[in-house]
Amino acid sequence: xxxxxxxxxxxxxxxxxxxxxNCSFTDSAIYNLxxxxxxxxxxxxxxxxxxxxxxxxxxxxxxxxLDKSSGRSTLYIAASQPGDSATYLCAVGSGYSTLTFGKxxxxxxxx
Amino acid sequence: DxxxxxTPKHLVMGMTNKKSLKCEQHMGHRAMYWYKQKAKKPPExxxxxxxxxxxxxxxxxxRFSPECPNSSLLNLHLHAxxxxxxxxxxxxxxxxxxGYGYTFGSGTRLTVV
Numbered sequence: 001x002x003x004x005x006x007x008x009x010x011x012x013x014x015x016x017x018x019x020x021x022n023c024s025f026t027d028s029a030i031y032n033l034x035x036x037x038x039x040x041x042x043x044x045x046x047x048x049x050x051x052x053x054x055x056x057x058x059x060x061x062x063x064x065x066l067d068k069s070s071g072r073s074t075l076y077i078a079a080s081q082p083g084d085s086a087t088y089l090c091a092v093g094s095g096y097s098t099l100t101f102g103k104x105x106x107x108x109x110x111x
Numbered sequence: 112d113x114x115x116x117x118t119p120k121h122l123v124m125g126m127t128n129k130k131s132l133k134c135e136q137h138m139g140h141r142a143m144y145w146y147k148q149k150a151k152k153p154p155e156x157x158x159x160x161x162x163x164x165x166x167x168x169x170x171x172x173x174r175f176s177p178e179c180p181n182s183s184l185l186n187l188h189l190h191a192x193x194x195x196x197x198x199x200x201x202x203x204x205x206x207x208x209x210g211y212g213y214t215f216g217s218g219t220r221l222t223v224v
Contacts (some may be wrong), residue, residue, distance in 0.1 A: 031209040043117075043201055043217035044154070051210060089153060091213075098167075099213060101153035 002027045002094045006102035014081055014110055019104045023077040023090030028068050035064045036089040037076050038104070044089065049076070085095050115216035117202050121168040121223045124203045126192060132219045134185040134202030140214070142207040143185040145177060148218075149197045160185060174177045 003026045013019055036044040048057045048064040050073070051085050052106070056065040073079040077084060090102040115136045124130050134143065142161045151173055159167035160179040168184035173197075176188040202216040 032212065034212055036215070041199065041220060044203075044213075044215035046212060046214065049212040055207075091211065093211075096166075096207075096209060101155070103153050 001098075002030075002092055002100040004089060004092050004102035006088075006090050006105050007103060009103065010106040010108075011109065012108045015082060017080050017082060017109075018076070018078050019080055019107075021077070021088050021107070023061050023073040023075070023091075023102055025071045025073075025092045025094075025100075027094055028071050030068060030092050030094045031062075032093040033066055033073050034091045034093065034099070035062075035073075036091060037089045038085075038089060077107075080107075082109050082111050084109050113213050113214065115202055117200075117216035117219050118217060120217065121220045121222075123224060124192065125224055126194075127192045128192075129188070131189065132187040132202075132221075134216055135183055135189075136200065136204045136214070137183055138193075138204060138214065139182075140204035140206055141182060142205045142211075143187070144205075144213070145187050146201040146202040146203065148170075148191055148201055154201055158197060165178055189221075192221075194223050197221055197223045 003025045007022045034049045035047040050066045061078040066073045068094045087104045089104045091099045145157040145201045148154040156179045157171045163179045177185040199218045201218045203213045205211045205213045
């Protein structure tokens with residue numbers, strides 16, 4: 001059974017810092033990995049989708065990497081802003097229409 | 112249109128009420144999902160519809176009854192719920208199969224009193 005772990009569980013940084021969120025998964029037989037952002041009480045917003053054949057994806061200040069063989073992904077956020085404060089969820093697609101979520105990293109960026 | 116629309120955004124219901132949650136997408140996605148999310152927990156899969164047929168039911172109690180009337184709509188009918196069913200209910204859609212990204216709606220915040 002696929003298990004997804006996210007470290008750290010919570011992170012507090014001052015504005016402007018570059019930061020890295022980590023995601024690891026136990027079964028490397030995945031189809032894709034998706035990073036989501038969730039604001040309190042809201043739905044999930046897709047940030048980046050990495051296919052199993054890809055090594056990284058970039059969108060603006062966000063860069064996500066994938067090392068399938070080692071079962072790891074990182075989400076890099078450059079020049080963090082208070083508006084980046086949210087919970088970041090990593091989800092692995094490893095079956096037919098099946099997505100396994102990590103427990104998330106709660107990020108707080110202070111002005 | 113790249114959105115999944117959920118209504119209502121908030122719902123308060125008594126334990127004897129019957130209510131329905133609605134989800135709609137016009138992206139041509141033929142897989143649709145219901146997830147339940149409790150506070151500070153990741154979403155938990157409840158149901159998967161693929162080509163309008165129920166393909167996965169994660170042993171959800173019968174007081175939750177899903178329905179997929181067409182390729183754009185997904186409903187979740189609620190009856191005789193318990194206070195512990197209070198949660199954020201999320202709908203998502205994707206292309207069926209492996210390797211496709213999911214699009215989530217903004218959720219329905221359900222409170223059972």
